[in-house]
Amino acid sequence: MRLPATRLLSACLFSAAAFSAVPALAATIHMIPQGDLKILDPIQNPSYITRNHGYMIYDTLFSQNAKGEVKPQMVDTWKVSADQKTWTFTLRSGLKWSDGTPVTAADCVASLKRWGAKDVSGRLLFAAVGEIKAIDAASFAIVLKAPFGPVLEMLGKPSSNVPFMMPERVAATDPNEQIKDTTGSGPFVFKRDEWVPGSKVVYVKNPHYLPRQEPADGLAGGKVVKVDRVEWNYIPDQNTALTAFRNGEMDVYELPPADFITPLAGDASVKLATDNLGNQGWLRPNHLAAPFDNPKARQALYYLVNQDEYLAAAGFPQDYRHKTCTAYFMCGSVNETAAGATPYAAGQNLAKAKQLLQEAGYKGEKIVVLAPSEPPVQAAAAMVTIQNLKKIGVNVEAQAMDWSTLLARRSKKEGWHIFHTFSVGADVFSPAVNAYAQANCDKAPSGWPCDARLEELRAAWVAEGDATKRKAITDELQTRMYEVVPYVNFGQFFQPMAYRSNLSGVLNVGVPVMWNIEKK
Missing domain, CATH: 3.90.76.10 (Dipeptide-binding Protein; Domain 1)
Structure with missing residues (x-):
């Protein structure tokens, strides 16, 4: 991949700055994280970058x-x-x-x-x-x-x-306030004195950590630390990040954009790691805004979707796209089911989508789609939805904004109709952990679906201890979700973590954990 001279220069400048402050250590892992760490409290904030920070310094029961x-x-x-x-x-x-x-x-x-x-x-x-x-x-x-x-x-x-x-x-800190003390019992210690927001996060081996005796297995087992230090080096320009990684200045590239996957896969000095479930993309309608306050309009969105079209637009190679998946709780998970999905199994049907919108009372009113400039998956998905809505005669207004602005806009109950996002499989695979499966009205996340029967089924699912009976509830629950449509699944995909071949022991768990890794 040829890069403009200005970007190559910025890559070189990054390299000089990154290594001038701290002497090189043979047992140091340098990682390009998915974003800039701004919030240190993984309970107060659910963002994945903060979750990843949590796994570095805390442990779990x-x-x-x-x-x-x-x-x-x-x-x-x-x-x-x-x-x-x-x-x-x-x-x-x-x-x-x-x-x-x-x-x-x-x-x-x-x-x-x-x-x-x-x-x-x-x-x-x-x-x-x-x-x-x-x-x-x-x-x-x-x-x-x-x-x-x-x-x-x-x-x-x-x-x-x-x-x-x-x-x-x-x-004891109020759950709505951020913690200030980052003392943990996990495998690493956060070096607050070396933290440079917008640039660098540093962790060192926790001398007091006591790993389990079993071998590392997923997120379980022995979290044995085999390096002295881990640095997250945030590089906002992805082309600069790619250059730093391919030059060997960085050891791990947490989430390379989809269009980087093919060239990285062809590099003998690079390995790609994906977890078993991958990610699920969501098209989330505002249930409070007409016409999507009518379930027929929300069902119309399912007929609008060709999952392969969405994932191709995001740049994912065929090998990193799941075949069409109609399971709300992830294909390949213990809760995978096809219940309720029969009407949509045949795929995109624009004529049916148009018919259902009309039956829902749509008469050409403006439909606002929040269209972010980034991240790439959400940006591409929004463009596909906008084009398909236009194909069936919808009066679409695409409101362009950055992702931070979108997060603020989607929290408001008026002024928008559709936004797009995605979640890792671990946050989707069961009714108990899938936040966007909630239909408890004002307590539900942005979109605010409201359905008493869906909530009754979720409550029954978490109360049931028998696996066979819980499976029957899963089927009934998903069938109801297809009727209510809290969100539309626009595809299941795999976004790999890239790491250099001189690392061994890397765990494919969907979280960039740094224990069990050796650097040669």
């Missing part, structure tokens, strides 16, 4: 392995009462915070309470909790008002908001 199975992490043993209402957990001995003080059950209780006040899954769990209390320094109990099926799945939730454990003094 339970974690998922590569198969999606929940395994103990900070927990040593646990037991459940015969009535399934009392869960008792005992921590592993020897756990310490990065300041050298012991981890206690009281720390975990406070951390869970703070997480439960912010996270969609945490709120579901804590709605069933009667009491959560420390029994002694190493043990605590969760006492439920009624049985709650996926207790361990919630405690081992792999993505935003992850229930990271913090010291009690930190977890």
Whole structure:
């Protein structure tokens, strides 16, 4: 790939600046992160860059392995009462915070309470909790008002908001306020004194961290750190980032744009890692704004979609696109089902989309689509939707803006009809963790779907402990989702993490974790 001379110059200038402040270390990993780390609190903020920061410095009670199975992490043993209402957990001995003080059950209780006040899954769990209390320094109990099926799945939730454990003094911070103390019990320590917002984040090996004895497996197992230092070097210009990575100045490129995948795949010095589920793209209508306050108009959007068209527009090579997926909870996951999808299985049908919009009462009113200039996936998806709406005679107004402006606009209940986003599979694969599957009216995220039956089914799903019965509820729930259409799936895709071949032990988990990696 040939780069303009000005961009090559900027790449060289970046290189000089990046390495002048800190002496080179043989055991240092340099990573180009997906964005600039601005918020350090992974409970207060669900962004993936903040989640990734959380995995560097915090640990969890339970974690998922590569198969999606929940395994103990900070927990040593646990037991459940015969009535399934009392869960008792005992921590592993020897756990310490990065300041050298012991981890206690009281720390975990406070951390869970703070997480439960912010996270969609945490709120579901804590709605069933009667009491959560420390029994002694190493043990605590969760006492439920009624049985709650996926207790361990919630405690081992792999993505935003992850229930990271913090010291009690930190977890006492109001959930709506950001923490100031970044003491954790995870594999690395955040070097606040070397943090340069907009440029660099530094982590060093935590000398007090006690990994499990099992081999690393997904996000579970032993988090053994084999390097001394990790630096996130934020490079906003993607062409400059590509040059720095291909020149060997950077070791890991977290999310290279889709059109970089093919040249990187052909580079013998580079390896690409993808997780098993990938990502799911969403077209989210505003359920409060006509005509999308009518379910027929929202169903029309499904007939508007050709998933391959969306993913091709975003630049993903064929090998990095899933075949057409009609599962709300991810194809390839334990909750994959085709229930309710039959009307849409044949794919795009523009005539049907136009018919349903007319039946919903659409008469040529302006439809506002929020059209971001970046990130690339959202920007491309918006353009495809705009063109297809125009094909069926819709009066479309594309409002161009950057992503930060879009996030602010979509939080307002008026003035827009459609926006696009995507989520990693770990945030979508079950009714308990999928925030955008909520239909609890004003409490739902931007778009605000409102459907009592859908909420009843979600509640039934999380209360059911039997896997066979839960599968039947999943089918009924997805069928209802196709009727209500909280959002439209515009495709499942895989955006790999790139790393140089002198690294070994890289884990393909959808999160750029830095434990288990050796650098030759």
